Amino acid sequence: MRVGEHFCPGVLHEVQAKDGLLIRIRVPGGLIEANQLRTIANLSRSFADGAIEITSRANLQLRGIRTEDLSQIVHGISSAGLLPSQLHDRVRNIVTSPIAGLDPGELIDPRPLIRQLDRRLQADTAFVSLHSKFSFAIHGGPKRFGRDTDDVSLDALNLGAAPYLRLSLGGVSSGFVVKPGDAVDCMLATARMCIELAKESSLPVRGKAVVAIPGAMERILDALSQMLQPSPLSLPASTVNEALLGICPTSQDGRVSIIPSVPLGRLNPEQARYLADTSNEWQGDLRLAPWRGVVLGSIPKSAADNIVAQLRAIGLSCEGRDGFQGIAACAGITGCDASLADVRGDAASLAQRLLGHAVPSGWTVNLSGCDKQCARRHGATAELVAGPLGYTLNVKGRRVASDCSREFALDAVAALHENLLSEVAAR
Numbered sequence: 001m002r003v004g005e006h007f008c009p010g011v012l013h014e015v016q017a018k019d020g021l022l023i024r025i026r027v028p029g030g031l032i033e034a035n036q037l038r039t040i041a042n043l044s045r046s047f048a049d050g051a052i053e054i055t056s057r058a059n060l061q062l063r064g065i066r067t068e069d070l071s072q073i074v075h076g077i078s079s080a081g082l083l084p085s086q087l088h089d090r091v092r093n094i095v096t097s098p099i100a101g102l103d104p105g106e107l108i109d110p111r112p113l114i115r116q117l118d119r120r121l122q123a124d125t126a127f128v129s130l131h132s133k134f135s136f137a138i139h140g141g142p143k144r145f146g147r148d149t150d151d152v153s154l155d156a157l158n159l160g161a162a163p164y165l166r167l168s169l170g171g172v173s174s175g176f177v178v179k180p181g182d183a184v185d186c187m188l189a190t191a192r193m194c195i196e197l198a199k200e201s202s203l204p205v206r207g208k209a210v211v212a213i214p215g216a217m218e219r220i221l222d223a224l225s226q227m228l229q230p231s232p233l234s235l236p237a238s239t240v241n242e243a244l245l246g247i248c249p250t251s252q253d254g255r256v257s258i259i260p261s262v263p264l265g266r267l268n269p270e271q272a273r274y275l276a277d278t279s280n281e282w283q284g285d286l287r288l289a290p291w292r293g294v295v296l297g298s299i300p301k302s303a304a305d306n307i308v309a310q311l312r313a314i315g316l317s318c319e320g321r322d323g324f325q326g327i328a329a330c331a332g333i334t335g336c337d338a339s340l341a342d343v344r345g346d347a348a349s350l351a352q353r354l355l356g357h358a359v360p361s362g363w364t365v366n367l368s369g370c371d372k373q374c375a376r377r378h379g380a381t382a383e384l385v386a387g388p389l390g391y392t393l394n395v396k397g398r399r400v401a402s403d404c405s406r407e408f409a410l411d412a413v414a415a416l417h418e419n420l421l422s423e424v425a426a427r
């Protein structure tokens with residue numbers, strides 16, 4: 001597999017992996033239509049490895065594609081409306097809460113802003129030069145499901161009677177807010193400044209790189225001074241690191257969201273079709289989530305228990321005891337030439353050890369086939385990184401074992417899980 005920023009895939013930028021071609025499909029805000037998910041499921045079953053992978057920015061990925069089938073997949077994706085601009089194939093990372101518009105506590109519904117931002121990005125060829133990992137995030141507050149690595153983000157907060165959105169660049173708060181009506185102009189202007197400043201300094205167009213240039217933040221704030229005002233609140237918005245799960249209330253009367261665990265962020269065609277059909281049947285609202293999951297939103301409460309039972313029957317548990325919660329693994333030995341271990345198989349073995357147990361708060365485990373750690377999430381409870389002589393085990397950022405066998409490593413992580421649960425029970 002080719003790795004690194006120059007080989008970030010898109011629909012028209014396929015990457016050759018060990019198991020065939022790999023493509024990534026943009027889904028701004030994770031706002032996918034049921035029929036689009038069904039189309040992708042059918043395409044994956046016919047022309048890829050059958051799985052639909054959800055990425056950490058709530059896009060989709062297909063792998064195991066034969067070269068001769070690529071054009072049919074691209075045609076199918078385009079016909080489903082998932083390739084609206086060929087030029088902007090990889091200008092795709094627009095992140096929001098997967099319960100936007102459904103969250104009873106949110107300050108503003110960011111979805112109209114997400115759609116407007118997407119339209120305007122696609123209408124402007126200047127943004128084609130954005131780095132393919134550049135991400136915009138708009139959070140309607142008070143929770144945010146983004147990451148500090150989002151390049152430009154706006155977080156809603158209440159200032160007096162009206163909500164505003166606080167601007168951050170590369171995870172660094174600007175200390176300024178913008179009115180929702182100026183939010184999209186603000187994001188686009190910030191992105192333009194990032195392109196200009198990065199070019200001047202011969203840096204990649206990334207928020208973190210730009211914000212580190214001396215005087216860059218001041219120049220951006222100066223350019224945006226007409227639409228910004230100082231924020232009296234300096235505290236950062238609280239980031240929600242854990243996946244939501246189960247039956248969750250919504251702001252809509254009599255309707256709930258159903259949120260299953262998606263093992264390793266991969267749906268099979270049967271699961272994807274069930275989600276799409278159920279969403280259609282109940283006029284629901286389907287979303288992809290940045291924890292590499294799905295939200296079956298806006299479902300009548302009266303139908304929820306039956307749907308949860310059906311989901312369980314097809315391998316999408318809503319109870320949080322399937323063992324997979326919090327576990328992420330890279331492509332591993334089947335999909336990547338660099339992999340030194342079958343990390344997906346080992347992740348499944350770990351899940352088997354944890355099956356039936358509750359999940360400690362904040363529990364996250366990353367399994368990587370080599371030290372590039374593509375699936376890495378910062379702040380993970382445990383990390384297993386494969387090397388030539390076995391796994392390295394890190395717990396809360398500290399190395400605790402090297403060159404250990406898979407059995408030893410998986411047992412150690414399972415013991416850690418048990419200890420954390422015991423600590424919680426003892427409190």
Ligand code: SF4
Pocket residue numbers: 001003330331332336337338339340368369370371372373374375
């Ligand atoms: S971390 Fe995994 S996917 Fe990334 S290069 Fe290493 S083996 Fe490949």
